[in-house]
Amino acid sequence: MELRLYNIxxxxxxxxxxxxxxxxxxxxxxxxxxxxxxTAYSECVTSTNPDYGYEDNQTSxxxxxxxxxxxxxxxxxxQEFNSRGRKIKGDNMARGALEMLLWDYHSKVxxxxxxxxxxxxxxxIEVGLSVGMDTIDKMxxxxxxALKMGYKRIKVxxxxxxxxxxxxxxxxxxxxxxxxxxxxxxxxxxxMDLLLSIDQYELQYLEQPLNFDDLVYHSRLARExxxxxxxxxxxxxxxxxxxxxxxxxCSVINIKxxxxxxxxxxLEVTRICREHGGHVWVGGMxxxxxxxxxxxxxxxxxxxxxxxxxAPNSRYFKKDIVMNPFKMDRxxxxxxxxxxxxxxxxxxxxxxxxxxxxxxx
Ligand code: OSB
Ligand code: MG
Numbered sequence: 001m002e003l004r005l006y007n008i009x010x011x012x013x014x015x016x017x018x019x020x021x022x023x024x025x026x027x028x029x030x031x032x033x034x035x036x037x038x039t040a041y042s043e044c045v046t047s048t049n050p051d052y053g054y055e056d057n058q059t060s061x062x063x064x065x066x067x068x069x070x071x072x073x074x075x076x077x078x079q080e081f082n083s084r085g086r087k088i089k090g091d092n093m094a095r096g097a098l099e100m101l102l103w104d105y106h107s108k109v110x111x112x113x114x115x116x117x118x119x120x121x122x123x124x125i126e127v128g129l130s131v132g133m134d135t136i137d138k139m140x141x142x143x144x145x146a147l148k149m150g151y152k153r154i155k156v157x158x159x160x161x162x163x164x165x166x167x168x169x170x171x172x173x174x175x176x177x178x179x180x181x182x183x184x185x186x187x188x189x190x191x192m193d194l195l196l197s198i199d200q201y202e203l204q205y206l207e208q209p210l211n212f213d214d215l216v217y218h219s220r221l222a223r224e225x226x227x228x229x230x231x232x233x234x235x236x237x238x239x240x241x242x243x244x245x246x247x248x249x250c251s252v253i254n255i256k257x258x259x260x261x262x263x264x265x266x267l268e269v270t271r272i273c274r275e276h277g278g279h280v281w282v283g284g285m286x287x288x289x290x291x292x293x294x295x296x297x298x299x300x301x302x303x304x305x306x307x308x309x310x311a312p313n314s315r316y317f318k319k320d321i322v323m324n325p326f327k328m329d330r331x332x333x334x335x336x337x338x339x340x341x342x343x344x345x346x347x348x349x350x351x352x353x354x355x356x357x358x359x360x361x
Contacts, residue, residue, distance in 0.1 A: 029060055045258030046093045095262065130284070143174065143177075282299040
């Protein structure tokens with residue numbers, strides 16, 4: 001049995017700007033587990049800098065190699081690994097990468113595609129697009145293309161002070177589209193006037209306006225605004241989801257399996273959110289085709305009811321490291337049908353993009 005960790009760097013077609021910074025390439029940590037004739041893969045959603053959350057690629061390499069991988073040498077079920085791994089306080093992204101590796105492994109052993117192995121019921125999912133910040137003309141151009149391709153909703157990144165320019169500019173051009181905005185924690189409660197001004201743009205929801213780990217002020221804000229609040233960064237576990245729902249901090253949750261520590265806890269967060277009457281969709285972290293395939297499998301769950309950020313990677317990369325990247329047809333993506341995540345690695349591209357490789361065991 002072997003476990004390897006690769007650092008793969010793929011440049012983006014164009015830089016992706018959020019309120020916390022600009023990324024021009026995806027620096028992905030890819031895990032590979034070889035056991036007999038089964039090879040499983042997964043991807044850690046961290047990047048080079050700890051600006052979406054506190055984890056980054058370097059902290060993840062340490063946690064995966066020294067802390068979490070010894071807990072999975074006996075190839076436990078993902079649920080068993082989850083209960084072992086949760087004894088460590090935090091580091092969800094590092095833990096999630098190994099948890100998802102076990103999902104791919106065990107679904108390959110069972111011969112079932114991952115979405116079915118997880119109990120998913122959909123034969124296709126609805127896809128939205130996340131548009132990074134840029135000049136309003138460039139953003140409008142990308143939205144124009146996306147609408148022609150049939151994306152089911154448009155999410156735009158915003159930051160404090162640019163809400164009128166971006167959301168007003170888009171609403172002037174597209175008064176009727178399903179529009180959402182993601183502030184990535186750029187506002188505080190001192191910005192109440194700006195936040196209330198966002199209500200006029202009739203967003204389906206406003207994603208993560210306040211601090212990355214806040215629930216209490218989001219619950220106050222949710223009572224002031226007519227726009228529903230969606231939480232992303234703040235929802236890191238089923239316990240957090242339960243509390244958020246209980247105090248009304250959000251009515252929508254963006255599930256990212258990589259942020260929640262994997263698929264076991266993501267399924268639980270989905271169930272909790274729907275039980276409280278909330279809406280759920282599956283987000284992304286600009287993953288390669290490997291990480292993307294876990295998000296698509298998760299989105300096949302019957303409780304996921306809003307379109308996700310599961311755009312095919314041709315939006316972001318010229319060439320992916322998988323041979324069979326997802327293709328979108330009029331806003332729909334079909335899950336892979338081969339066992340596990342169902343991706344075929346493009347080894348030539350993988351090697352060309354590889355920056356480093358570590359053998360863990
Ligand atoms: O907040 O959803 C986010 C990308 C990097 C970091 C944070 C976020 C995002 C996205 C990208 O919005 C969505 C995608 O992967 O398509
Ligand atoms: Mg977000």
